[in-house]
Amino acid sequence: MSTVKVSIVVPIYNLEKYVPRCLDALVNQTLEDIEIICVDDGSKDSAPQIIEDYKKKYPKKVKTFHKENGGEWSARTYGLKQATGEYVGFIDSDDVPEITWAEKLYNAAKENNADIAFCGYDRVDLDTGKTVSTEMTQYGKMNKDVDWNDDFIVYANPSLWNKIYRLDIVKNLEFLPFRGCNDTLFLIHSYMDGAKKLTFIPDVLYHYYLRSSSQIHNMNEKDIENLKKYFLVTKENCKKIGKYEEYKDNLSSMVFLHLAISWAFMLSYDKSVNMNKALKGITQYLNENFPEWKNNKNYKFLHCFKKGFKYICIWGVHLFYRIHLPIVYIWVNRFLLDVVKLEVKW
Numbered sequence: 001m002s003t004v005k006v007s008i009v010v011p012i013y014n015l016e017k018y019v020p021r022c023l024d025a026l027v028n029q030t031l032e033d034i035e036i037i038c039v040d041d042g043s044k045d046s047a048p049q050i051i052e053d054y055k056k057k058y059p060k061k062v063k064t065f066h067k068e069n070g071g072e073w074s075a076r077t078y079g080l081k082q083a084t085g086e087y088v089g090f091i092d093s094d095d096v097p098e099i100t101w102a103e104k105l106y107n108a109a110k111e112n113n114a115d116i117a118f119c120g121y122d123r124v125d126l127d128t129g130k131t132v133s134t135e136m137t138q139y140g141k142m143n144k145d146v147d148w149n150d151d152f153i154v155y156a157n158p159s160l161w162n163k164i165y166r167l168d169i170v171k172n173l174e175f176l177p178f179r180g181c182n183d184t185l186f187l188i189h190s191y192m193d194g195a196k197k198l199t200f201i202p203d204v205l206y207h208y209y210l211r212s213s214s215q216i217h218n219m220n221e222k223d224i225e226n227l228k229k230y231f232l233v234t235k236e237n238c239k240k241i242g243k244y245e246e247y248k249d250n251l252s253s254m255v256f257l258h259l260a261i262s263w264a265f266m267l268s269y270d271k272s273v274n275m276n277k278a279l280k281g282i283t284q285y286l287n288e289n290f291p292e293w294k295n296n297k298n299y300k301f302l303h304c305f306k307k308g309f310k311y312i313c314i315w316g317v318h319l320f321y322r323i324h325l326p327i328v329y330i331w332v333n334r335f336l337l338d339v340v341k342l343e344v345k346w
Contacts, residue, residue, distance in 0.1 A: 005033040006102045006164055007085035011075030011094050012038055018209075020095040022056040023051070023098050027058045031103035036062045039079040073107045073175035073182050075312075076160075080171070087117075088167045090160040094209055097161070100214075100275075101205040105164045112143050114199035115169055116190065121206035132210065133343070136162055137202040144198045146191050148246050151298040153191065154253045156198070158184040162206050169194045170278030176233070178226035184258055185230055188251075192237060219266040221273060227263060228285050231255050235289065252292035253299070260286065260293075260326070261317055261346050268330045279326040294322060313344060 008026060012019060026320045036058075038051040048066060055062040067078060076090060087109060091097060101119070109117040120137035124130065136157050139240060146153060160183045170190050175182045238244040238251065260282050268275055286293045299318040304311035319327045336342045 002084040002086070003033055004035050004085035005031060005087065005106050006035060006288065007035050007083035007088040007167065008102065009037045009039065009076060009079030009083065009090045010042060011041055011072050011079060011086065011090075012051060012093045013041040013069065013075070014047055015044045015094050016043075016047045016050060017171045019047050019050050021096055022091065023054050023062075023092050025099060025101075025123075026091065027054065027061055028096075028099050029102045030100050031106055034061060034102050035083070035085060037082050038062060038064045039075040039078045039082075041072065041075040042065065042067065054300040071177065072231045073177055076182070080173070080175075083167055083171070085167055087164040088170065089164040092161055092208075095161060096207045096209070098203075098205045098207075100174045100203075100215055102164075103273050104201060104203055104205060108141075108199050108201045109164060109166070112197065112199040114143065114197045115166045115195040116163055116187075116198050118157070118163045118198065119206065120202050121159070121208055122204050122211055123208050126209045131340060133345070134204060135345075136200070137204065139200040141201050142200045144200070146196050148243075148250050151250060151253060154250050154257060154298060156187075158187040159208075160186065160334065161208070165190055165338065166195070176230045178223065178230065181227050181230075181258060181263070184254070185234060188234055188254065189237070189292045192241065192247075219263060220270050221267070221278065224259070224263060224278065224282070227259055228289075231259070232289060248290075248292050249296060249298065252286075252290040253296055255290050256286065256296070256299075256318070256321075257294045257314070260321060261314070261329075264326070265330060265333055268334060275330060276327055279330070283321060283324070283326065310345060314346065 015055060040048045040051060051064045055064045059199060065078065080088065087106060105117045105119055116137060120135065123132045123133045125132055138236065144152060173186060173189050176185060235251065238247045260290065264279060264282055268272055299315055301315055304315035317329045320326050333344060
């Protein structure tokens, strides 16, 4: 039986400048019984040698693997298959976890018999070092059962790196072969594959660094088409396990939130894209594949009004889509972010 409490998967592609900073935080974790699985995804710089140096220095903690470049998704899947711990987490090599990240998440998971443990995190501007926002601290210490009739799971932050998963539940999952939104789909599929109990701690244990060159800042139409494709895969998986009728309302809510709101907005920064055409395509996709989006109970005004300002804003975006004017949402949000410098959190 493995004595590893937490396996930590770190996909690495170049970023030699940041890898030592990340690995220093990992090898000094206050939880001793961990394994750090470094997966070099065909790096062209000195990153492969850096991780080998760490393996030599910390042979009981660091494991290294080298593979041909296949994308971050393939490196994460590869690392997941090597994991032997009771729980598994994922760290990006240009970010920095607190040295208590593994211990506090593991203790919270064990104390509450949770399948997934969440923590708070902040987003930091890489150039200035300024904290842009702090996320996932609003719940305090809390436990939550996975309930597909509760829209809580729609809005629970899907980022990979502010949580650990019970390995037995996610071991056979694979990250999908496209960039972006893999964290969302991984979390959805973990619910489908048996995650029942969630636990939250408000401690800010992860520092996510914003880089202008990162993938999320370079959205294009191919990414949108990939996301559409894999939400359909998720839908089919729901049907295969006989859960689609139970899941369809919240699943359509997730699709609308991520595709029609978050990704559509990011796509608007691609100057080559005809946004009116793209938004029309998104609406058509929703109508044909997730028709529950239009009359979804999660987007009724009274439901959103009771939950607060953020949800009223989401209701407003939903309204713009229903009256065939989603471009207004893009204009308003671009004005708020580009001119007022106010980022609306969805």
